[in-house]
Amino acid sequence: MFLINCPYCGERDQQEFKAGGEAHIERPKQPTELSDDEWAEYLFMRKNIKGVQFERWNHAHGCRKWFNMARDTSNDEIKAIYKMGEKPPTQ
């Protein structure tokens, strides 16, 4: 349980938010040409990092907007919050 600084609403309790999993997984540009292995990679395989991971969150009980977060999954410390479409921070 932690506080999340929504880029649109400010600091709110984590229970207002919904976690959306790993960020920056690109939707296949040519779905019809994907092999089964590539579909498996896109749909199911996850980095599941212990350490700083980039992930999507949704302010479900607030502005309902999506945004990205860099969070250390070993201690739940939030390192950065950035909007959809922005590049992840380099450190």
Place this chain on the structure above:
Amino acid sequence: MRNKYSIFSLFKNALSYHENWQRAWKDPAPKKEYDAVIVGGGGHGLATAYYLAKKHNMQNIAVVEKGWIGGGNTGRNTTIIRSNYLWDASAGLYDHALKIWEGLSQELNYNVMFSQRGVMNLAHNLQDVRDLKRRTHANRLNGIDAVYLNTEEVKKFCPIINTSQDIRYPVLGGTLQRRAGTARHDAVAWGYARGADEMGVDIIQNCEVKSIKRSGNSVEGIETTKGFIKTKKIGVVAAGHSSVVANMAGLKLPLESKPLQALVSEPVKPIIDTVVMSNAVHAYVSQSDKGELVIGAGTDDYISYSQKGSHQIVEGTLNAILELYPIFSRMRMLRQWGGIVDICPDASPILSKTSIKGLYFNCGWGTGGFKATPGSGDLFAHTIANDEPHKLNAAFNLNRFVSGDLVDEHGAAAVAH
């Protein structure tokens, strides 16, 4: 040779004030090379080593454990054992485990306190009723005992449940598996450790794997905090940390690691002599032999390795518990904790070879791995020894995420996810 535990050995040791008990397993330094190394000294890992030594004649093996044996999810779960899963593949897998549980204390000469007190799953709406009836029929077709109970029968089986029809989620019925129950989780790890150690397995604690060495597409060994260990076969049974170990070998798994919480109350006199689970309101409860209520809560929705869950998850579970059991309203909770569970997209485990020769994974048990401990160890040992899955775990391969042949137990398993 290990001394056998019995009433006579208990009496004999009482005469010397219990100061001369033989130690249950050794504390060896790792050898240079093993025929196989199991990464992870929880129940599943120790059981794997036990069956490798016992059934496949592989005694030159080691179990390496980052902390102490049974200190991870083996010691953190709510100890529920059942096999009433919907799909044929799962029914085969979990009932195989349940059959081993039934003779495990005798086999290990270690009392794992397996208690077939029954597990009851409640239905709170019409869809629950239909799903549970369907599962009851599926279970019986697979030779698994299951009965459907109406509200009065639920009340009769567990009188403290509030079956009033004017609560928010009234009890409309339930299923009962009488062969299901609980066991003492620590004893399972200790019993398997003692049994494996007796057959020559080295159990190496405080030994963390740092990297996996490969040559071409085969494994060569592991680098650990206690030095390099050469081996041609590595069985990874690392639960919540499976992805971390997979990453060392350059593999990606379809797993997400999330905190799952549980809590126990202060000890009270016997009040509930079975296990009651409710999927819809997400509450399950049993009573330990010490008298504590053992309550399982849910997972958080975000990935975390912190072994801490969110407060609102516990609050939601306790709300549900209090509505179902008003008698618990003044109980005080003693302890609350979290464990990290590795969840597969289809909520079924992975017991599988990988694309790397000599590297095997036993993971993805998610929120319900304890019940499968003996079966998982037995089938994983078979997979490692023969480099081929047993027919009971063939469906639980990694390739199912490519072929699409998933064993979708989300919501189908009578399980509270």
